Structures are given as C-alpha cells and as structure tokens.
Amino acid sequence: MTRRKTPEYGFETRMVHAGAQPEPVTGARQTPIFQNTSYVFHDADDAASLFNLQSFGFIYSRLTNPTVAVLEERLASLEGGRGTTCTASGHSAQLLVFFALMEPGDRFVASNRLYGGSVTQFGKTFRKFDWQCDFADFEDPEAIRTAIGPKTKAIFCEALANPGGVVTDLEAVAQIAREAGLPLIVDNTMATPFLCRPIEWGADVVLHSTTKFLSGNGTSMGGAMVDSGLFDWSAVQDRFPGLAAPEPAYHGLNFHESFGDMALTMHGHAIGLRDLGPTMAPMNAFQTLLGIESLAMRMRRHCENAQIVADFLDGHERVAWVRYAGLRDNPYHALATKYLENGFGSVFTFGVKGGYEAGLKVVEGCTLFSHLANIGDARSLILHPASTTHRQLTPEQRDVAGAGDDVIRLSIGVETPEDLIRDLDHALSS
Amino acid sequence: MPEIYADSDILRILRSVKTIALVGASAKWQRPSYFAMKYLQTKGYRVLPINPGLAGQEILGETVYASLADTPGPFEMVDVFRNSAAAMGVTEDAIALASEKGIRVIWMQLGVENPEAAALARAAGLEVIMDRCPKIEFGRLNAELSWGGFDSGVITARRRRV
Numbered sequence: 193m194t195r196r197k198t199p200e201y202g203f204e205t206r207m208v209h210a211g212a213q214p215e216p217v218t219g220a221r222q223t224p225i226f227q228n229t230s231y232v233f234h235d236a237d238d239a240a241s242l243f244n245l246q247s248f249g250f251i252y253s254r255l256t257n258p259t260v261a262v263l264e265e266r267l268a269s270l271e272g273g274r275g276t277t278c279t280a281s282g283h284s285a286q287l288l289v290f291f292a293l294m295e296p297g298d299r300f301v302a303s304n305r306l307y308g309g310s311v312t313q314f315g316k317t318f319r320k321f322d323w324q325c326d327f328a329d330f331e332d333p334e335a336i337r338t339a340i341g342p343k344t345k346a347i348f349c350e351a352l353a354n355p356g357g358v359v360t361d362l363e364a365v366a367q368i369a370r371e372a373g374l375p376l377i378v379d380n381t382m383a384t385p386f387l388c389r390p391i392e393w394g395a396d397v398v399l400h401s402t403t404k405f406l407s408g409n410g411t412s413m414g415g416a417m418v419d420s421g422l423f424d425w426s427a428v429q430d431r432f433p434g435l436a437a438p439e440p441a442y443h444g445l446n447f448h449e450s451f452g453d454m455a456l457t458m459h460g461h462a463i464g465l466r467d468l469g470p471t472m473a474p475m476n477a478f479q480t481l482l483g484i485e486s487l488a489m490r491m492r493r494h495c496e497n498a499q500i501v502a503d504f505l506d507g508h509e510r511v512a513w514v515r516y517a518g519l520r521d522n523p524y525h526a527l528a529t530k531y532l533e534n535g536f537g538s539v540f541t542f543g544v545k546g547g548y549e550a551g552l553k554v555v556e557g558c559t560l561f562s563h564l565a566n567i568g569d570a571r572s573l574i575l576h577p578a579s580t581t582h583r584q585l586t587p588e589q590r591d592v593a594g595a596g597d598d599v600i601r602l603s604i605g606v607e608t609p610e611d612l613i614r615d616l617d618h619a620l621s622s
Numbered sequence: 623m624p625e626i627y628a629d630s631d632i633l634r635i636l637r638s639v640k641t642i643a644l645v646g647a648s649a650k651w652q653r654p655s656y657f658a659m660k661y662l663q664t665k666g667y668r669v670l671p672i673n674p675g676l677a678g679q680e681i682l683g684e685t686v687y688a689s690l691a692d693t694p695g696p697f698e699m700v701d702v703f704r705n706s707a708a709a710m711g712v713t714e715d716a717i718a719l720a721s722e723k724g725i726r727v728i729w730m731q732l733g734v735e736n737p738e739a740a741a742l743a744r745a746a747g748l749e750v751i752m753d754r755c756p757k758i759e760f761g762r763l764n765a766e767l768s769w770g771g772f773d774s775g776v777i778t779a780r781r782r783r784v
C-alpha cells in the first residue's frame with residue numbers, strides 16, 4: 193500500500209475547514225453541537241442497513257455523533273490518516289486500539305519512557321484483560337527486537353515523551369515494526385500534528401489525548417485514535433482476529449475484508465465504542481474543534497515561550513539542569529530537529545539544586561504558574577511528577593521516565609514570557 | 623502510480639449514471655460487493671448483479687445474470703468487482719457491447735487496476751475509473767463518509783443543496 197498523496201490544502205486551512213462544511217439544512221457556518229442521543233430512521237430497511245453497517249449514517253451517539261464526526265475527520269486530515277475514532281479521554285483511545293488488536297494472552301512492546309498514567313494502565317490495569325506489556329529501552333533497537341515474541345501484537349511509543357522531553361527515533365522504530373509485521377502505535381499528544389506527523393515516518397496508528405494542546409484551554413477531556421489505513425491486518429493469518437476474522441459480535445463480519453483500509457476506524461466505532469462505551473461528548477468535541485482552529489498559532493507561541501523560559505533556567509544559578517530538546521546541548525536536539533517542525537514543544541523538565549524539598553518549594557512559590565496535573569493549557573503549569581503523575585511508579589521507573597525526585601515539570605503557556613520568567617525567578621530565589 | 627481523478631469528474635459520472643451492471647456480485651451479506659450494491663440501491667441507482675455461478679437467482683430483489691451480454695440494457699456503467707487480471711475480459715466484453723447496452727463508463731473497484739484494459743476502453747471512447755469504490759466515492763463527495771470519522775479530502779465553504 194502507498195502513503196497518501198500530499199493534501200491539496202495547507203495545514204492551517206485544514207485546521208479550520210477539514211470536516212466542517214456549512215451545515216446544509218440551515219446554512220450554519222460554525223459546526224453545530226448535536227447534543228442528541230439518537231437518530232430517526234427513514235424506514236425499517238434504512239434501519240437494517242445502518243445496523244449492518246451497509247450505509248453511512250447515525251443510529252445512536254454512543255457509536256457516532258455529527259459533531260464528534262467533524263472532529264474525527266479534522267484529526268484524520270491533520271495527521272494524514274484515513275479515519276479517526278474519538279473517545280472520552282486519551283486513556284480510552286489507548287484502550288480502544290488495544291481492544292481491536294489484542295486477545296487474552298497477547299502482548300505488546302512499549303517504550304519505558306511514557307506518560308506515567310500510560311505506564312500504569314499498560315503495566316497494571318491491562319493485566320486484568322490478560323494483556324501483557326513488555327517495556328523496553330527504545331533507544332536500543334536490539335532491546336526492542338529482543339522484546340518482540342510470537343504473542344506480540346503491537347509496538348507503542350510517544351513521539352515526544354511526557355515529561356522527559358525524550359524524542360523517539362520514529363523511523364528506526366517503524367523499521368523494526370515493519371520487519372516484525374507489527375503495527376506501530378504512536379502517542380502524539382505532546383507534539384501535536386503541527387510539530388510532528390508520525391504517519392509520515394511510518395506509524396500505523398496515532399493516538400491523542402485531545403485534553404491537552406488540541407483543545408488547548410483545559411476545558412475538555414478527550415482522546416483520538418487516528419488510523420493511517422496502511423497496515424495489512426490480514427497479512428498473517430490469525431494474527432489480528434478482531435479485525436481480520438469473522439466477528440461474533442457482528443454476525444461474523446470480517447472488518448478488514450468488508451471495509452479494507454477503513455477497518456480499524458469502523459471497528460473503533462462499531463465494536464470499541466458500541467461495546468466498551470467511552471464516547472466523546474458532543475460539547476467536548478465542539479470545544480476541541482474551537483481549540484484546533486488556533487492550533488498552529490498557539491503551538492508557535494507555546495514553543496517560543498518554552499525556548500525563552502528554558503534558556504533562562506539553563507543560566508540560573510539555583511537550577512541543576514534543564515532537559516529541553518530545544519537546547520543545543522540536549523541529547524535529543526538532533527532527533528528533535530529531524531522529527532519536529534515549528535518548535536520543540538512546550539513541556540519540559542528541570543532540576544533544582546537541593547533536590548526533592550527545594551523542588552517542592554519552587555512549585556509552591558509560584559503565583560502565575562498553576563500547580564496542577566495537566567499539560568497543554570494556554571496557562572503555564574507546574575508540577576512535581578514524582579509526588580503526583582508518576583507517583584504509582586517505582587523509583588527506577590520514575591528515573592527512566594525522566595521523573596526522578598528532583599524533577600519539576602513545566603508546561604509553558606502563551607502568556608507574556610517576561611512574566612513567566614519573573615514568577616520562576618521569584619520562586620527559585622525565595 | 624495510481625491514477626488521480628478530479629472530484630468533479632467522479633461527481634459528474636455518479637450524477638449521470640442511472641443503472642450499473644455489477645460484475646462479481648455476491649449473495650453473501652458480508653461481502654464488499656453486497657455492501658456496495660445495497661448502498662447504491664438506497665441512493666437511487668438500479669444495480670444489475672452479474673455472476674455466472676448465481677445466474678437466475680436473486681440478489682437484493684434483482685435477477686442475477688451470467689454475463690454482460692445476457693444482461694438487459696440499458697446500463698451506463700460496468701462496476702468490476704473482479705481481480706485486476708479478470709478486468710481485461712470484462713472490459714473487452716463491455717467495449718463490444720457498448721453501443722448495444724449504452725455503456726459509457728468502466729469502473730474498476732478498490733484494489734482493481736488494469737492499465738492495458740483502461741487504455742483499450744479509453745481508445746473506444748469509454749470513461750475509466752480504477753482502484754476506487756463507487757459507494758465510498760458517493761459517500762465521500764456527499765459528506766456521508768465524513769459521518770464515520772473518515773477524511774473525505776473535501777474542503778469547501780459552499781453550502782450543499784439538500
């Protein structure tokens with residue numbers, strides 16, 4: 193299968209228009225919020241066609257909703273994917289993709305540098321489904337290859353990892369996945385498609401917590417599973433029975449045979465959302481669409497501000513180290529230059545001289561930075577991961593994830609950069 | 623290299639065609655050809671199923687014919703639900719029957735490509751689309767594919783007439 197041709201329209205145009213034509217009945221230009229659960233059938237045959245997935249249309253908003261569909265198409269367009277399934281949160285997008293690919297007893301290989309919540313979901317909670325995650329050092333290709341076994345069904349990493357500022361060598365990992373006949377799933381939450389489009393580097397599925405930069409204002413939880421449509425689910429017999437074998441929950445329908453490159457997105461709605469239920473609310477889809485309308489402008493500003501603040505901290509006498517891929521001496525600077533356009537992201541970490549206690553003092557000393565557990569807000573945020581987001585991890589896991597005791601995580605907003613510097617300087621000096 | 627078609631050409635074809643002969647029809651409801659036939663019927667097309675193994679039986683209310691020659695015309699489009707190699711034979715039949723049956727378009731399904739057959743048909747004055755599904759194209763260009771969360775590639779600020 194071939195990679196898609198370059199789209200006719202530029203990123204910023206698609207950011208505003210993709211998926212959102214004027215509403216044909218009323219002419220409404222902004223996407224209407226279809227705050228609605230269910231949809232009237234024309235007749236019994238229409239209903240039967242819809243339930244059999246033989247025609248496009250709406251049945252019940254647990255599966256699909258017109259407002260959510262606009263967001264889905266927009267994300268597919270921005271990531272260069274075939275289709276998208278939106279979900280109630282980033283975590284449920286992760287649940288949905290593995291639910292399509294895994295059977296009890298199956299395994300997947302994930303980078304050991306991930307958002308702490310993902311480490312816990314994969315390493316602990318997924319075990320209840322009898323899914324095993326093998327964590328590996330993704331900077332060592334041999335470690336990834338060794339971790340792959342006969343039951344392995346997927347490879348997972350973040351493009352730009354939270355919080356360590358680690359940039360994954362996507363092309364190299366995609367090559368390993370291709371050799372093993374496995375799909376590469378990339379969480380692109382931290383970079384957003386404005387900085388990085390993993391499908392262009394060989395990813396098969398891209399995931400998002402739309403809660404973060406895509407919605408952009410800290411208003412709405414949400415997630416997305418964007419399928420490239422390029423992975424051949426039928427290449428190895430019985431490897432992906434959820435997608436390429438008769439599905440008992442759909443009268444024996446084989447999704448890959450019936451829907452081709454649309455199989456995973458169809459499965460995401462017709463099985464994943466229908467039977468697991470983590471649907472995105474229409475209002476959240478609307479808020480996220482509004483956020484995406486300004487994604488490029490915000491991300492530019494987020495990245496510029498982050499660079500200014502990182503440079504300031506790098507020269508500060510109370511700061512032990514700064515880990516930001518935008519700094520020239522950062523070990524990921526070269527990979528970041530290759531994989532990220534338009535900036536190096538807005539989330540990074542630094543260490544305060546004096547360790548744990550000194551770190552907590554800085555967090556508590558800020559008055560403009562909000563002390564909370566989120567990233568990708570228009571407001572600047574500060575957090576001590578070891579005592580919060582990465583608390584469930586062992587000290588070794590925390591160190592590997594870049595969330596050791598002395599680490600402070602910043603998510604730089606779009607405020608006036610001098611004000612951010614003044615606030616941090618004050619907190620560091622007191 | 624896959625051929626690239628202007629959306630306006632595909633829309634013109636889908637708007638001008640009324641009856642479609644579907645070569646490679648299936649009576650199994652899970653098969654893509656059955657999905658396509660059912661969908662095109664709901665959009666107002668008459669679809670005439672062709673499959674020598676099922677000749678004389680009915681699919682979705684239509685009699686199945688053994689060949690294009692056996693299928694009563696007029697039908698303006700032949701939808702090829704066979705493999706790429708078999709598309710040549712279907713195309714040769716369609717060219718021979720073009721004036722008798724009113725055939726103007728050869729449409730080869732998603733995954734079906736036969737450039738030699740396409741060249742032959744075009745030389746005979748027929749229009750050819752390859753490696754596309756009329757169901758997906760109809761849905762894509764009428765904003766229905768979008769309902770499923772798929773990228774239609776359509777960007778427009780024009781209000782659609784409903």
Ligand SMILES: Cc1ncc(COP(=O)(O)O)c(C=O)c1O
Binds near residue numbers: 284354400401402566
């Ligand atoms: C990189 C990354 N992936 C996934 C998630 C989970 O997303 P959500 O909180 O929307 O479930 C987060 C949330 O912090 C994240 O930062």
